[in-house]
Amino acid sequence: MTKKTVQQSEFDELRERSLLRHVINTSTEGDADSVMNAMDTFWDTYFNGEGTKEWRLRGNTLDSAIKQKSPKTAMEIGAYCGYTAVRMGRLMPAGSKLISIEIDPLYAAIATKVRARGWNIFFSSRCAFNNSLFLFFAVPLLRRWWSTPA
Numbered sequence: 001m002t003k004k005t006v007q008q009s010e011f012d013e014l015r016e017r018s019l020l021r022h023v024i025n026t027s028t029e030g031d032a033d034s035v036m037n038a039m040d041t042f043w044d045t046y047f048n049g050e051g052t053k054e055w056r057l058r059g060n061t062l063d064s065a066i067k068q069k070s071p072k073t074a075m076e077i078g079a080y081c082g083y084t085a086v087r088m089g090r091l092m093p094a095g096s097k098l099i100s101i102e103i104d105p106l107y108a109a110i111a112t113k114v115r116a117r118g119w120n121i122f123f124s125s126r127c128a129f130n131n132s133l134f135l136f137f138a139v140p141l142l143r144r145w146w147s148t149p150a
């Protein structure tokens, strides 16, 4: 029997766990802005302010694109901990659908919790396994999701 060794990256998972705990402790349920603020504060502190300016610029650009296009459906590949899903979701029209796919089961679980706190329109977090399997499964799944009323 092969003995599975612990990968160094598994120790890093505590970071995302701490992020989730911070979001739950400091944000208000159902308030997307407070969830985003909690995540911004966590990363600002973690990275000691490094990259904060660029991150704000990216966030504002994303907000402008969503406001301008006002999409009824959107798909994000790579949810990580759900920040951009909450960010986009809060600006999408009522009844719209955002499908956010995450390959890592831990991140998918965290993103689902974060989404539940910050936005309760529609969000689905799935593990895509790998790129080819993702392409194989995504099209039929998306067809089904998009034809289901929100």
Ligand SMILES: C[S@@+](CC[C@H](N)C(=O)[O-])C[C@H]1O[C@@H](n2cnc3c(N)ncnc32)[C@H](O)[C@@H]1O
Binding pocket: 076, 077, 078, 079, 080, 081, 082, 083, 084, 085, 101, 102, 103, 104, 107, 127, 128, 129, 130, 131, 134
């Ligand atoms: C840069 S992060 C996404 C950040 C996130 N959109 C945000 O800003 O809050 C990229 C994410 O994509 C995920 N990922 C990479 N390949 C993927 C795939 N084939 N299917 C789904 N997720 C994938 C990674 O696990 C990682 O969490």
